[in-house]
Amino acid sequence: MALNKQIAEVEKKIRAAFEAFDYQSNNTVDVREIGTIIYSLGRFPSQAELHNFIAEVEEDQTGYIHLDRFLPAMSYVLMEHKFPPISEDVLLQAFEVLDSEKKGYLDPDDLSQYMMEEGETFTQEEMDEMLTALTDHETNLIYSKDLLNHLIMDPEV
Structure with a gap:
């Protein structure tokens, strides 16, 4: 049960960070905002890691990322402590x-x-x-x- 609560807290933080850049309120953000969103969540990928992450979550090279694709990928990053924070x-x-x-x-x-x-x-x-x-x-x-x-x-x- 504690794991489910932790996952819910992680997802809540991710949604809040994502929604801050969802200017159209349509569950999408410009791909150029993804780095800022990840940084705001306390994770600091290299440029190569950021590029690979975006390639994973961007659908059809549209220039936009949908929350449905971002949320599970970013949850994994946070839960598995990927892209370590700067000390x-x-x-x-x-x-x-x-x-x-x-x-x-x-x-x-x-x-x-x-x-x-x-x-x-x-x-x-x-x-x-x-x-x-x-x-x-x-x-x-x-x-x-x-x-x-x-x-x-x-x-x-």
């Missing part, structure tokens, strides 16, 4: 690289500039979504503790 130490080190003055927070504009110009760059829309979730609305800053809380998932899932 808290590694995340903290990354934050500290950006927080060179050791203030404990980042300015959203500085983070946006970095994320849109370095490595695998983010789009303005992706940055806006991320900053909405991470920025303290009273101070308009991104604190390391809040960032870590958003990026580190419950190890039970």
Whole structure:
């Protein structure tokens, strides 16, 4: 019975993450959102793993993923601990690289500039979504503790 409850909790988290990107409310999301959904669930596949996952769940190369195909595949990923999460130490080190003055927070504009110009760059829309979730609305800053809380998932899932 405990396993069924755990599966139900996992599926609930997956549905919530999926529905956040189901802009048409038709149980489909743009294939380009899948990486963000997986990251929001605390899993971090390599680009090759992400590509293979998308190939598994995308139907007929339509550019859209249906919840009916995504839910069982993502449930398996979470239940079997595939695409391991990034450790808290590694995340903290990354934050500290950006927080060179050791203030404990980042300015959203500085983070946006970095994320849109370095490595695998983010789009303005992706940055806006991320900053909405991470920025303290009273101070308009991104604190390391809040960032870590958003990026580190419950190890039970």
